[in-house]
Amino acid sequence: MSSIPVFLLTGFLGAGKTTLLNYILHHQTMNKIAVIKNEYGNGNTDAQFLSHHGDIHITTLKNGCICCNSNAELSFTLFELLEQKDKKLLDFDLLIIECTGIADPGPIIKVFLTHDLFSERFTLRGVITLIDAVNIAYQLKHFNVVQAQIGYADLLLISKSDLLSYDASSLLTQLHNMNQKAAIYSIIHGNIDLNLIYNLDGFSLTPPSKPTLSFKIDDHEDHKVDVRSFTITRYDPFEINAISSLMERILTTFNQQLLRYKGILYIKNHSEKLLLQGVQQIYNSTWGQEWKSTETPYSEIVFIGIQLPEEEFKCAFQKL
Template identity: 35%
Template sequence: MALIPATILTGFLGSGKTTLLKRVLTEAHGQKIAVIENEFGDENIDNDILVRDSGEQIIQLNNGCVCCSIREDLRTTLSDLAEKKRRGELDFERVVIETTGLADPGPVAQTFFMDDEIAESYLLDSILTLVDAKHGDQQLDDRQEARRQIGFADQIFLSKTDLVDGEAVESLIHRVKHMNPRAPVQKVHFGEVPLSEVFDLRGFNLNAKLDIDPDFLKADDHDHDHDHDHGHGHDHHDHAPGEACDHPHRHVHDDDVKSFVFRSDRALNPAKLEDFLGAIVQVYGPKMLRYKGVLNLKGSDRKVIFQGVHQLMGSDLGPKWAPGEKKTSKMVFIGIDLPRDVFLQGLEQCQV
């Protein structure tokens, strides 16, 4: 049986997860989707699109989709769904997991890698994070869960942008991109998002195309190069000497979730790199939210693609370096208070 693609939908309370989910479920796309909700609360999918099956935690929707709540834990629920699909009792093509607004998506993502049975049935496609444009800044200031949700994201949707002025929206986008430069940010209006931007993003796919972020290997357009220091609560803009910065309100955020990029034009020593990455993951794994890279390893004529979540790390051979292509390694790390200098110096010592 082909692996079932799974999408994690996260975002702080009131960010519009249910609105987006409802739109995805009711759109005439012909796909059968199983939705797993952390709980059926007041905010759950409207009852008018639910056909309740008394006493069962799996609910059949009248458009052929199914909806269920997490009964014991996510693993059990996923396992139940896959088993029912195998037996022909349920028909669905993909799974969407809607987390509670206070959830950390990390353990949810790890379920797909740490459990062999789940890994044999499902393929984690991506983590989508919704951010409420009106309350986002305050939530990011106050709540680490909100910051972590940004750090884990493969795609970020900004909701309620009609409730705030353009400058505030741009400021929030700028802040979010500082925290996670690898996730595209897109404004959404009442959950209206093309399905192509919700499903099959391959954010966790180690395939060579890196199609989740085609700009990943291009020059950064957000000044996230590793010669910038993101650690002092100020941003880096191009100003003439003495010129006033026109973003004064951007200087107050010193988020604990930050990103930095390592680039090298020298080949990396595979054994040294493996030792170093193994060591930092042992020490900082819980604080390493997402990390991803394209590597030029000595002795390989192919790109090596690697990525990880917390302590889980994997790599895969990508395509061959094209004739005349500059062999540059580039890695992005997103995490909570990671010691940037330790990472960058360590990686520099892995160069041949």
């Protein structure tokens, strides 16, 4: 049985999540999509914006935010969707979850990575975070959850750039500094090449690809935010035991601060690449393809987290 791809739409209140979802539902041609829409204190208003998509199954969750009500409502809905699909009462081959604007994606991601049934039947393919170009500076300053939404993202979409009166390059730099793993694009009214979404594969153990920026990044640094990302690169091979214990030490010491990390490792006496990735303490690694004779083996890991000591990390990896 093939597993069902899942995409998570996040972003602060009013960032453009529903607008993007509408665009996807209107323009997709290949998939039968089920939607879980989490509303917080909106009554039925929000769902009305999607009501014209008659053939798409939309479940609205209204008992609070799915990231903080112990995921019970989300789990129940996922069970129900699977049951209906198995009984052929419902036909869908792709699931999109629109979170509330105040949701921390971390606990929702965990549901898909740790639950036996859900991790088997669903494949979390990507976290897509909408950034409100007009209000992001204020939101970053006042709402920590916005930082988490950016830190967990595989794709950062800047909405409302049509309303911008300032040069967006410093915003791009800031976002890139917070999450070097995510590609960043600007969209207007949700208008996007859907392949950018469908091609996401943020949680699989494939070698990390370099993010594609659709903007020029300048050298401006912004230190006001706590979520930052950095990349560690090294050309000497690691001893497998040494790198394993360093990773364990990092996971234990920085368990409250790590959001995501993903990398490819060059291991001594192994011809294959070691691929690793993790979300908080949920850590996965597997042997990938062999290094080709034309390749220069190297290790590269991107860490995204809250106030992670970059220099300490770099030092620890270089010293091994």
